[in-house]
Amino acid sequence: MDGLPGMPWPLPWPFDRSYMQLALVAGMVVGIAAPCVGTFLVQKRLSLLGDGIGHAAVAGVGAGLLVGTGPTWTALVVAVAAAAAVEWLRARGSASGDLALALIFYGGIAAGVVLASRSTDANLQPYLFGSILTVGADDAYAVLGLGVAIVVAIAVAGPALLAVVLDEDSARVSGIPARTLNVLLAVLTAVTIVAAMRVVGVLLVAALMVLPVASARLVARSFRGTMLGAVAVGVTSVMLGLAASRQWALASGGTIVLVAVGVFVVVSVVQALRAGAGRPGAGLLSGPG
Amino acid sequence: MRMNLSRGRAVLAARGISFAYGPEPVLDDVGFELAPGEFVALVGPNGSGKSTLVRVLVGLLTPHAGTVRLFGEAPGRLRQRWRIGYVSQRLRLAPDLPVTVEEVVATGRLARRGWWRRARPDDRAAVDHALESVALAELRRRPLTELSGGQQQRVLIAKALASEPELLILDEPVAGVDAASQRQFRDSLVHLVEEHGAAILLVSHELGAVADDLDRVIVLKRRVVFDGPPAELAATGVSLGIHADDLPLWLEELA
Numbered sequence: 441m442d443g444l445p446g447m448p449w450p451l452p453w454p455f456d457r458s459y460m461q462l463a464l465v466a467g468m469v470v471g472i473a474a475p476c477v478g479t480f481l482v483q484k485r486l487s488l489l490g491d492g493i494g495h496a497a498v499a500g501v502g503a504g505l506l507v508g509t510g511p512t513w514t515a516l517v518v519a520v521a522a523a524a525a526v527e528w529l530r531a532r533g534s535a536s537g538d539l540a541l542a543l544i545f546y547g548g549i550a551a552g553v554v555l556a557s558r559s560t561d562a563n564l565q566p567y568l569f570g571s572i573l574t575v576g577a578d579d580a581y582a583v584l585g586l587g588v589a590i591v592v593a594i595a596v597a598g599p600a601l602l603a604v605v606l607d608e609d610s611a612r613v614s615g616i617p618a619r620t621l622n623v624l625l626a627v628l629t630a631v632t633i634v635a636a637m638r639v640v641g642v643l644l645v646a647a648l649m650v651l652p653v654a655s656a657r658l659v660a661r662s663f664r665g666t667m668l669g670a671v672a673v674g675v676t677s678v679m680l681g682l683a684a685s686r687q688w689a690l691a692s693g694g695t696i697v698l699v700a701v702g703v704f705v706v707v708s709v710v711q712a713l714r715a716g717a718g719r720p721g722a723g724l725l726s727g728p729g
Numbered sequence: 730m731r732m733n734l735s736r737g738r739a740v741l742a743a744r745g746i747s748f749a750y751g752p753e754p755v756l757d758d759v760g761f762e763l764a765p766g767e768f769v770a771l772v773g774p775n776g777s778g779k780s781t782l783v784r785v786l787v788g789l790l791t792p793h794a795g796t797v798r799l800f801g802e803a804p805g806r807l808r809q810r811w812r813i814g815y816v817s818q819r820l821r822l823a824p825d826l827p828v829t830v831e832e833v834v835a836t837g838r839l840a841r842r843g844w845w846r847r848a849r850p851d852d853r854a855a856v857d858h859a860l861e862s863v864a865l866a867e868l869r870r871r872p873l874t875e876l877s878g879g880q881q882q883r884v885l886i887a888k889a890l891a892s893e894p895e896l897l898i899l900d901e902p903v904a905g906v907d908a909a910s911q912r913q914f915r916d917s918l919v920h921l922v923e924e925h926g927a928a929i930l931l932v933s934h935e936l937g938a939v940a941d942d943l944d945r946v947i948v949l950k951r952r953v954v955f956d957g958p959p960a961e962l963a964a965t966g967v968s969l970g971i972h973a974d975d976l977p978l979w980l981e982e983l984a
Contacts, residue, residue, distance in 0.1 A: 483826045600844035603836035606824060609817045613787045614840035614892060615810025653826070661872050663828040 454686040462580040463572040463682055463692070469587030470636040470648060471678035475656075475670035476594045477632045478649030479663070480625055483605040489526065489626070490646035494633045495545040496522035497642050498552030501567045506559040511567060512582055515637060519630035522548060527626040531619060570641035570693025572682070579638055586635040590628055601625060602663060639678075640693035648674060651700040655707045673703050738801065740765055740896045740928045741786065745795035748781055755781045757952045759795070763928045765895070768918070768942055771932045773949035779932050782949065783900045786930075787815050799896070811841035814894030814927075816885045816902050824873060830884050831869040834859055837891035859890040863917045879910025886917050897921060898930045911938040918942070 450456065455464050481489055500518030504511030522544055529540050556564045566574065575583075594601075603611040604618045612618040629649075636645040656669030681696030741763040748756040755778045763769055773779045784790040786797055788804025799807050807813075814837075835848070835856050842852045860866045863883040873881060882902055889897055902914065915938040921927045922942075931939065936946075946962050948955035955962060 479826065483824060485825065596845055599836065600839055602828075602832065603839050603844070606828065606833065606836060607817060609789060610815045610889070611836070611840075613789065613810065613813060613815040613817075614837070615808075616840050616844050657826050660827050661829065662870070663826060663832050666826050 454683045459573055459575075460682065460686060462575045462577060464679070465580045466575050466583040466639050467572055467678035467682055467696070468675060469583050470632075470639045471674035471676075472671050473587045473590040474632050474636055474645065474648040475652040475674040476667060477590065477625070477628050478653045479656075479667045479670055480601050480605050481629065481649060482653045482657075483602075483663075484625070487650045488646060490629050490633060490649045491643075492541060492545040493519055493522050493526065493626075493630050494642035494645050496548030497630070497633055497637070498564065498567070499548040499555065500552070501564060501637070501642075502552035502555030502559075505561055505564070506555045508559075510578075510582075512579065512634060512637070515567070515642075516586075516631065516634045518548070519634050520627055523626035523630035524623060527623050531622065566641075567637050568641050568643050569691060570637070570639050570644065570696075572639045572692045572696075573685070575638050583635045583638065586631050590631055590635070593624065593628055597621060597624060640696055644693050644697050647697040647700060648677070651697070651704055652677065655700075655704045658707050658711045673700065677703060738765075739763060739798070740800055741930065742798040743782075743786060743795065746782065746785055746792045746797065747794040748778070748785060748790065748792050750781075754951065756785070756792070759949065759953055761947055761953060761956055763896070763930060765928055766922060766926045767944045768922050768929045768939075769931070769945045769947060770936055770939070770943050771930055771947045771949060772934055772936065775934065777950045779934075779949055780900055783898060783930075783932055787813060787898060811892040812895045814889030814892060814897040816889050816897075816899040827872045827874070829870050829872055830865055830876070830887075831856065831860070833873060833884050834869075834887045834891050837888035841892040855893060856891050859887040862890060862920055863887045864913055877907075877910070879907050879913070882910065883913060883917065886914065890917070890921060893925065894927060895925075896928045896930070898932070900932045902931070902933070908938070915939045915942065 451461060451464075455461055478487075478490070481487055497515045497519040500515035501511040503518070504514035507514075525544055526541060552564065565571070600611075600616055600621055601624070603616055604621045608618050608622075632649065633642060633645050636642075636648060639645075640648055652670040652673035653666065655673045656666045660666040660669045677696050677700040681699045682692060684690060684699070685692040685695040739762040743762070744760045746756050746759040747754060759778075759782060771779060771782070781790065785792045786799075786804075788797070788799075788807075797804055800809075800812060802808075837859070838848070838852050838856055841855075842848060857866065860869055863886050865880065865883055865887060868876065868880065873884060876884065886899070886902065889899075897918075918929055918931070918939060919942050922929060936943070940959060943959050945957060946955065946959050947953055948962070
């Protein structure tokens with residue numbers, strides 16, 4: 441099959457085929473949206489929230505497979521519900537909240553496996569680890585819609601989210617609706633997970649939220665610069681990962697995440713060498729600036 | 730005990746505030762008022778309930794008894810909350826991600842401009858003015874982590890000033906800050922009182938450079954044990970100035 445109908449000009453290898461172009465659309469959306477949301481999660485020290493909500497979303501995938509609807513929408517409902525529950529528990533701040541999180545996360549993935557086993561099409565694999573090269577046009581447009589919603593939400597609420605992740609108390613005292621914004625961030629995390637489900641899978645999605653941010657913070661000098669740098673790393677990881685997975689027939693989700701890991705290692709080493717040249721004794725994992 | 734209400738309606742009024750975390754009371758029948766333009770220090774030994782009181786005053790904690798009024802409204806009912814500037818005791822001064830001085834200060838303007846709106850020229854001007862009033866305009870693009878402790882504290886003051894508040898509440902803002910930064914800090918506060926007529930409640934266990942500028946000192950030890958002009962406190966033999974250890978020592982003796 442040749443390029444997508446409606447594509448204004450032919451794309452070069454590896455994006456010359458329509459399935460690669462659909463993969464590119466879905467991948468780029470996730471490469472942009474996941475680091476945007478991840479930047480706030482890292483500053484809030486909730487780096488692993490995406491991982492947990494991803495586990496819970498499996499219940500939605502299983503339910504979708506069982507009733508025969510598109511798993512994207514059932515996963516979206518379950519992920520958003522899990523995100524709201526997690527944020528509610530976090531805001532209460534009780535010690536048992538930690539155990540309640542475990543209940544939601546593992547209960548979710550277990551329910552997903554059981555529900556999927558009762559369906560005729562019991563293949564969870566594409567949702568757990570991604571299968572971007574089999575993304576259809578409908579899926580790609582759904583991912584595009586979710587991605588646009590995420591980026592618009594971040595563009596509007598980004599400054600207020602920054603105020604809350606920097607100092608929640610003073611934001612609340614000044615009248616910024618911190619609780620609402622915390623819920624918004626959790627919901628955006630859930631939407632990102634569902635958008636990224638077919639790209640890297642729910643078990644690897646947190647990597648695309650966190651690893652590009654970890655690389656960008658080593659170089660950037662501002663919050664805005666960190667977010668833009670993380671988006672650049674995210675997009676680069678997706679493109680290189682897709683190319684490598686086509687060339688060598690590798691699992692695309694894992695390849696994309698390994699590229700993001702590789703970028704982090706390269707940036708860390710370059711920064712350490714630069715710091716070492718100017719300042720003896722600078723460490724590999726030292727902070728920004 | 731003197732109540733200075735001659736300059737208009739109280740911007741802050743606390744009456745009969747009691748609070749306890751467990752069986753042990755932290756605050757017991759605490760009451761005082763702040764008039765517009767008043768510069769008041771709230772001092773007390775460690776564990777005297779200062780920070781708890783501040784969290785009650787700004788509405789982060791609900792008192793077990795008593796009432797708080799901010800500009801005549803209960804904390805939860807005040808709509809124009811940007812009229813309160815609040816510098817909390819522990820902002821994460823070493824953020825996990827790089828963030829510039831200007832980015833931090835600009836977050837202080839959000840509530841006033843409407844957090845979902847884009848910044849207008851007067852919002853940018855207010856941020857510029859806040860940076861200038863703490864002498865940080867030249868460092869605005871620097872990451873927070875490259876600044877000294879004193880400079881970081883001034884960033885927090887500028888953030889609170891960016892909404893042009895009518896009441897500024899600062900919780901232990903000068904703890905561990907060098908003398909030069911304390912003088913700069915003092916100048917920023919005096920500027921806010923004199924130019925904008927704002928009221929300031931400064932919570933501390935050392936008064937440092939501001940001792941001469943205060944209208945009143947309130948001493949808290951679970952309840953208000955002194956409320957009056959600094960001269961009256963000084964007359965008891967307590968020196969309040971910078972480098973003076975008397976106040977902290979005297980406060981500890983109260984404990």
